Amino acid sequence: MKTPAPTEVKASALEQRHFNPIADLFPESLPPVTPARWPTRGTRADEALQALISAPQNQADYWQGWRLAAYVKELEYDGWAFIKRDISRPGCRRSITEYRIDWADPSTSAALKSRGAA
Secondary structure (H helix, E strand, C coil), X not given: CCCCCCCCCCCCCCCHHHCCCCCCCCHHHCCCCCCCCCCCCCCHHHXXXXXXXXCCEEXXXXXXXXXXXXXXXXXXXXXXXXXXXXXXXXXCCCCEEXXXXXXXXXXXXXXXXXXXXX
C-alpha cells in the first residue's frame, strides 16, 4: 500500500491577525455617519448610558437596576455600540457580562462628540 503524499495547505487569503487595513483613500465618498440617539433624560437607559460612559459596568456592580442587559440592548437599538466580555466574579455562580462603550464605533463616537462626552 502506498503512503499518501503529504498535503501542504497554503492560505490564499490574508490571515485575519496579520491584516491591518489602511485608511480609506477617498473618505468623502463614504456615507455620512448617523450618530446614535441619546435616550430620554431620566430613563433607566439614560442612567445606564451615563454609568457606561464613566466606566465599564456589569450587573453585580450596577446598583441602579436589575436589568442592565435590557438597558444595553435598548441602547444598541438606538445605535450605540458596546464591547462585551464574560467575567467571573466571586459570589456569582456563573460568568456575567461586562459592558463598555466601543469608542471606535463611528455612530457612538459621533454621538459622544455631539454632547462633548468624548
